[in-house]
Amino acid sequence: MAYQFDFAQVVTGQYGQWLMEGFVTTLKISGISIVASLVLGTSVAMARLSRVRPLVWLAAAYTEFFRNTPLLIQLFFWYFGSYSILPQFVNDWLARQNFEFACGVIALTVYTAAFIAEDLRSGIFAIPKNQLEASRACGLSFVQAMRYVILPQAFRIVVPPLISQFLNLIKNSSLVMTIGVMDLTYMARQIEAHTFHGFEAFTVSTLLYLAISLVVSLGVNCYNRRALRTPAH
Amino acid sequence: MHWNVVAKNFDYLLIGAYPKGPLGGLAVTVLLAIGGIFGAFWLGLGVGLLRMARKRWLRWPAMVYIEIIRGTPLLMVVFWFYFLAPVLLGQTLPEAQSALIALIVFTSAYIAEIVRAGVQSLPKGQMEAARGSGLSHAQAMTHVILPQALFNMIPSFVNQFVSLTKDTSLAFIIGVSELTKAATQINNRTLTAPTEIFITVALLYFAICFCLTEFSRRLERRINRFQARTR
Numbered sequence: 001m002a003y004q005f006d007f008a009q010v011v012t013g014q015y016g017q018w019l020m021e022g023f024v025t026t027l028k029i030s031g032i033s034i035v036a037s038l039v040l041g042t043s044v045a046m047a048r049l050s051r052v053r054p055l056v057w058l059a060a061a062y063t064e065f066f067r068n069t070p071l072l073i074q075l076f077f078w079y080f081g082s083y084s085i086l087p088q089f090v091n092d093w094l095a096r097q098n099f100e101f102a103c104g105v106i107a108l109t110v111y112t113a114a115f116i117a118e119d120l121r122s123g124i125f126a127i128p129k130n131q132l133e134a135s136r137a138c139g140l141s142f143v144q145a146m147r148y149v150i151l152p153q154a155f156r157i158v159v160p161p162l163i164s165q166f167l168n169l170i171k172n173s174s175l176v177m178t179i180g181v182m183d184l185t186y187m188a189r190q191i192e193a194h195t196f197h198g199f200e201a202f203t204v205s206t207l208l209y210l211a212i213s214l215v216v217s218l219g220v221n222c223y224n225r226r227a228l229r230t231p232a233h
Numbered sequence: 234m235h236w237n238v239v240a241k242n243f244d245y246l247l248i249g250a251y252p253k254g255p256l257g258g259l260a261v262t263v264l265l266a267i268g269g270i271f272g273a274f275w276l277g278l279g280v281g282l283l284r285m286a287r288k289r290w291l292r293w294p295a296m297v298y299i300e301i302i303r304g305t306p307l308l309m310v311v312f313w314f315y316f317l318a319p320v321l322l323g324q325t326l327p328e329a330q331s332a333l334i335a336l337i338v339f340t341s342a343y344i345a346e347i348v349r350a351g352v353q354s355l356p357k358g359q360m361e362a363a364r365g366s367g368l369s370h371a372q373a374m375t376h377v378i379l380p381q382a383l384f385n386m387i388p389s390f391v392n393q394f395v396s397l398t399k400d401t402s403l404a405f406i407i408g409v410s411e412l413t414k415a416a417t418q419i420n421n422r423t424l425t426a427p428t429e430i431f432i433t434v435a436l437l438y439f440a441i442c443f444c445l446t447e448f449s450r451r452l453e454r455r456i457n458r459f460q461a462r463t464r
Contacts, residue, residue: 065435067442068395068438068446069435069442070399071399072403073413073431073435074435076416076417076431080420080427080431081430084428085428167304174306174307174308174309192316198312199316202312202316205309206305206313209305209306209309210305213304213305
């Protein structure tokens with residue numbers, strides 16, 4: 001049986017529009033999760049570096065647990081299993097949102113934040129300890145020293161690993177199709193089911209994912225060349 | 234809470250319906266991961282060595298392969314092999330086989346980068362000394378560079394094995410009956426205990442991956458003492 005390649009059908013008309021919608025959904029869910037996971041990851045890293053024992057343990061348990069379980073299981077947990085353990089007002093709030101999308105964002109955020117926290121921690125460890133001591137001696141509080149001295153330098157070191165985490169997040173966002181978010185992969189699957197031209201649909205969506213990765217890594221390389229070359233203070 | 238649902242189905246999570254039916258559950262997850270890492274190691278070693286070749290027509294295909302695979306989500310690769318096989322072979326591959334191939338191809342790109350980093354992190358003098366004592370480039374690679382580089386890379390390989398173990402959960406999407414599939418099957422059958430089931434499955438994955446992560450941390454500390462250094 002000879003296979004008839006038909007790219008035109010997949011990229012034009014209704015199916016082309018589906019792919020475009022999926023692409024936009026992928027960008028949206030990744031964008032929101034990137035911002036949220038950066039915030040959550042930074043706070044977890046701070047908790048891990050603080051002097052408060054219970055906070056340290058909590059943050060360590062969080063990073064170890066979420067880094068060592070598959071994202072797919074976490075997605076299913078939030079989607080199917082979170083109802084009975086979350087407080088009622090959170091459930092009510094989630095029910096008013098686009099539930100699948102919200103679960104996808106939560107899972108991606110919580111998963112990626114664990115990796116970001118580890119990267120930030122190793123970035124902060126790379127800053128010599130006497131920097132903190134010197135700024136404490138100058139009269140800054142711990143939070144001030146972190147905010148004005150340590151973090152600005154650490155962020156500079158962690159930009160490359162952070163970006164690769166963001167790229168991972170964008171690629172991982174393809175998993176949200178399993179809980180019914182209509183992202184790029186979902187749409188490709190849908191087109192396959194409608195037309196039996198899965199080969200073409202997956203080629204086009206792979207190229208779109210590649211395009212995102214390439215654009216981000218090109219942007220980062222430019223940034224690196226401009227920003228990271230300037231000597232640190 | 235309905236932990237009795239988990240207790241009653243725990244053997245199904247571990248080995249599927251095995252003595253009476255096909256193997257499934259955690260056993261298949263572990264088999265996929267082990268098969269995947271062995272395949273990916275050899276493919277990745279080959280691609281990594283090609284990536285460092287001095288001839289352009291060897292280096293560029295390897296580079297393109299690595300960049301394309303690393304820029305693509307694993308789910309896409311899984312679908313690729315699942316839907317590519319009928320086009321190429323004229324018949325569908327069994328799910329487990331196409332999932333395994335996808336895992337090998339996907340992981341090998343990352344292994345190739347690990348190999349490259351490991352070889353490049355060795356001091357240049359090692360290669361020069363080996364060539365200077367009369368070994369050819371290939372001999373120097375196999376007898377001097379690779380044994381050291383591969384030894385230093387063991388922790389990275391273990392880390393890659395951890396992410397591969399997590400990644401085997403994606404085989405569920407094309408219908409391989411491994412741990413995640415067992416969990417969704419039990420969940421669909423009972424419908425009363427999704428929280429408990431998915432927490433249990435997460436803990437099972439965690440048990441494997443955490444042990445491996447700890448193991449790689451220990452190894453890293455030991456290996457750091459034996460590394461050839463520039464100074």
